Amino acid sequence: MANSGSTVVLGIDIGGSGIKGAPVDIESGALTAERLRVPTPSSPEAVAEVVARIVEHFGYEGPIGCAFPAVIRRGVACSAANVDDAWIGTDAADLFRQATGQPVHVFNDADGAGVAEMVFGAGRCERGVVLMLTFGTGIGSALFVDRKLVPNTELGHLELNGRRAEPWAATRARKAEKLSWKQWGRRVRKYLRHLEFLFSPALFIIGGGVSRRSEKFFPYLKLDTPITPAQLANEAGIVGVAYAASRPESFDDCGRVALSALPQAL
Numbered sequence: 001m002a003n004s005g006s007t008v009v010l011g012i013d014i015g016g017s018g019i020k021g022a023p024v025d026i027e028s029g030a031l032t033a034e035r036l037r038v039p040t041p042s043s044p045e046a047v048a049e050v051v052a053r054i055v056e057h058f059g060y061e062g063p064i065g066c067a068f069p070a071v072i073r074r075g076v077a078c079s080a081a082n083v084d085d086a087w088i089g090t091d092a093a094d095l096f097r098q099a100t101g102q103p104v105h106v107f108n109d110a111d112g113a114g115v116a117e118m119v120f121g122a123g124r125c126e127r128g129v130v131l132m133l134t135f136g137t138g139i140g141s142a143l144f145v146d147r148k149l150v151p152n153t154e155l156g157h158l159e160l161n162g163r164r165a166e167p168w169a170a171t172r173a174r175k176a177e178k179l180s181w182k183q184w185g186r187r188v189r190k191y192l193r194h195l196e197f198l199f200s201p202a203l204f205i206i207g208g209g210v211s212r213r214s215e216k217f218f219p220y221l222k223l224d225t226p227i228t229p230a231q232l233a234n235e236a237g238i239v240g241v242a243y244a245a246s247r248p249e250s251f252d253d254c255g256r257v258a259l260s261a262l263p264q265a266l
């Protein structure tokens, strides 16, 4: 699958347990082939081999978007909350470029998912301040101001009542502590209330696996801000980074992505 001015771009989402990749039609946001999932090895070099394997599997040539669960500055991973510490200081973009022979652009995973929602999903009609949170092993965040991404906000690591929010309110905590939806929903509420106070967003978008079960915990949230589940579910990361990688002119060195204006009909 060669890419020369084509509308199909490969997106790869590197998570704590799995690496998922698929070609994406960046006009519609749809995957054009079934996604491939490979378990995540720990070392950066082994992950690069998996990335290369995914590229080979799809016979793809062209720009690649990669989502990674860490602070990403100019392609370099600067944190490692739920991945091997060896990633800190690793130039992930360069490593993957060398492994695949293709141009690779790396973004924080929640930022990638946020881009997908702002272009194709729950945020596509929104301007102003929009905050997307992803709940999974960790809590990821993507902040948009007038359709411009403020990257690497890492709001999962905010302190709340003297403790870090992520280990207390992520999906992992709900499962590990066997919390009821109500108990967990109250924690999420406290967390979102705090974010509401800090940012006064126009909209919260809730992503991650729980976005498909929003009816279980949304009733316990009771916020002043409108809140909506993400629409692209587990594919958001892949779709968002493929979309961003297809438009290098839309992002700068610092990972700020400027999304196009709202659709004309709105």
Ligand code: BGC
Residues within 6 Å of the ligand: 068, 069, 070, 071, 079, 081, 082, 108, 109, 110, 111, 134, 137, 138, 139, 140, 141, 154, 156, 166
């Ligand atoms: C990481 C973030 C990431 C989030 C979701 C957090 O632990 O620090 O970079 O976006 O998990 O994967």
